[in-house]
Amino acid sequence: MISAAQLYDFVHCPHRVSMDAFGDPDERDETSPFVELLWEQGLVHEATIAAGLNITVNLRLIGAADRERETLSAMTRHEPLIYGGRLTAGDLVGEPDLLEWTEFGYVPGDIKSGSGFEGEESEGKLKKHYAFQLAHYVAILERLGLGSPTRSPYVVDREGRRVPYVLMDPQGIRNTETWWDSYQTALSAIRASLNQSNASTPALSAACKLCHWHSHCKNELVATNDLTLIAELGRAKRDVISGVIPTIQAFAQCDPDSYVQKKKTVFPGIGLDTLSKFRARAQLLTVPGATAYLKERVDLPIKDNEVYFDIEADPMRGVVYLHGFVERKFGQAGAAQFIPYFADGNEPTHEEAAFHGAWNYLKARTQDSTIYYYSKYERTEYKKLAEKYPAVCSVEEVETLFALPVMIDLYFDVVKKATEWPLYDQSIKTIAQYLDFRWRDTNPSGAASIEWYNRWIESSDPAIKQRILDYNEDDCLATGVVVDGIRALPVKA
Ligand code: SF4
Incomplete structure (x- = not known):
């Protein structure tokens, strides 16, 4: 079954989904006390927010085996606000914190301990991992014929604000794909990962620091001389470059100019300056005894x-x-x-x-x-x-x-x-x-x-x-x- 938690993980690292499904549990790192704190605080926050809502049915404490039946029963009664429900449809399972009855059907919502927006709130940019989780609930409701056709779920965020996630909206000015279509693509990728028709690979990123596969993946990245070990290169650029330049060693020895055709490199979205910068970093990582240096003179001010x-x-x-x-x-x-x-x-x-x-x-x-x-x-x-x-x-x-x-x-x-x-x-x-x-x-x-x-x-x-x-x-x-x-x-x- 594919859960909303897997979609959350997928957004941060597609490899995590496959590791959790097929990785050797003995190779997992201990869960960090910080991650445990996040879980605890998330639960406390959720309970506090839930206490202030007009919840008509609370299913949070019912065991998973009975919860789905009770959820469907409450929905059949058109309960106005269901807390802690559980739904399945085909290979999808979802546990939306909230299910709100409208005259057109149910709208799902999640209670989050983070802000409802990414980065600066004034920009109003929605969070991808929240959007995918909400889209997952909407997909299940639609399959069950119980959802509102508006595809506008919501989160109640850290501040207690109701932030609508309009899934049929484009994600931004540059990326015009709707949240809904993007969710469908992610769902297909997760299915491919779980039926092992598509192998994922690790990539060093900020998400690795708190991940329980950190040691395992780091060892694998070092052993394979993976390009994501080059500072700031990341998964997206690695996937564009690695078919031509597979390792750090190869990157260190390449000539960036040889990849230029008609004033552009053969790697979409990666310019010659960027390629040269990463080549320099690859050289620093591979040349024995290489040391740090300044690319240009820097005069740091001298005061008393x-x-x-x-x-x-x-x-x-x-x-x-x-x-x-x-x-x-x-x-x-x-x-x-x-x-x-x-x-x-x-x-x-x-x-x-x-x-x-x-x-x-x-x-x-x-x-x-x-x-x-x-x-x-x-x-x-x-x-x-x-x-x-x-x-x-x-x-x-x-x-x-x-x-x-x-x-x-x-x-x-x-x-x-x-x-x-x-x-x-x-x-x-x-x-x-x-x-x-x-x-x-x-x-x-x-x-x-x-x-x-x-x-x-x-x-x-x-x-x-x-x-x-x-x-x-x-x-x-x-x-x-x-x-x-x-x-x-x-x-x-
Ligand atoms: S350690 Fe990093 S690459 Fe490995 S599964 Fe976790 S987030 Fe992904």
Whole structure:
């Protein structure tokens, strides 16, 4: 049976569906505490939202064997709002959180602990994994002759908003395929994967970090010298290129110009510059002793003081719980001082107080320091905080501050633009470790920090709080190590 959960997985990684069906369970990694936390928080959130809806039938606690029968029975009675139902049709199974009766038939809905939109909510872009799950419920309802013909299911999102997913709409301006057609394609691909008529392959991506097949897939990718080990290349480009250039070794030895025909490369959507960039990365990964270098000269400003800045946020709770700053005199790595602003509780007043302190500190430091942070995350979160707490500052003030020349996004302005590394990715963790920096914690990651924070909220254990602070301080120190490392890199044409 094909479930909505498989569609969710398919969107993040098509290989995951096949691994879960046919992989050796002994080779699975332990489920991370962060993933367990996500499940727990998802269930708590769902129960909280459900309690505020006018549910007329609650089937959540009925065993799977009886639930389908009870769902159909409730639908026959035209119950206005069914919670926790289960439906099957052919090879499809679905468990929509909500089934809402309209005069034209039932409309399914899901309760989500994330935002109903992708990225910036103002853009109103829908999430593909939500759309496919909802389309799956609609498909089952249609097969059973019980669905509303509108194909407009919905999610109730983190904020309790009802976000309609109009499945017959195009996905965007460039991609005009409807969500519904895209779902049908995904469904066919999953069927092909499950009946083994189409073999999938792993691809290194952000999804791998929290996946229980991470170790297995990483070993396979290394053993096959897979192109997705080249930083930022990814599954889509790998699938376009690998028929002609199958391995990193082959990529390192190729001549990108030989793939140009009529001013374009033979690889659709991949220009000569991109091909050359990945060839350079392939060379770094294959040439013994290859080291990082600058593609162009970079003059990082020199001021008496430097500040390295990093925040920790819990997207499920929608809270920024720590703003960490390490400040030090220029060139004196040993004399670094850590200044944290921690949300000492889970009330909005705690988050606001931490933001207030950090904002005032940051404003003062822009007068006498260069401030480094890694990626646009800090700026995005500060804009959201300003919207939430206008008494601290306005969104315009945040934009103005982050536009100052002393505010440097080390990832976008420097690493991505001007450097190359013999590494599988360009995360701060990977680059700082390459430069011999070591985190004190044995499991340093943003996901782990969120899990610790949630445990600290429940326990107020000072040891857990210290672990969160130490981890953040090390992230800030690592940013300083990368700044120093980049200053020492040679320039290679
Ligand atoms: S580890 Fe990565 S490639 Fe492997 S199944 Fe998981 S997400 Fe897919």
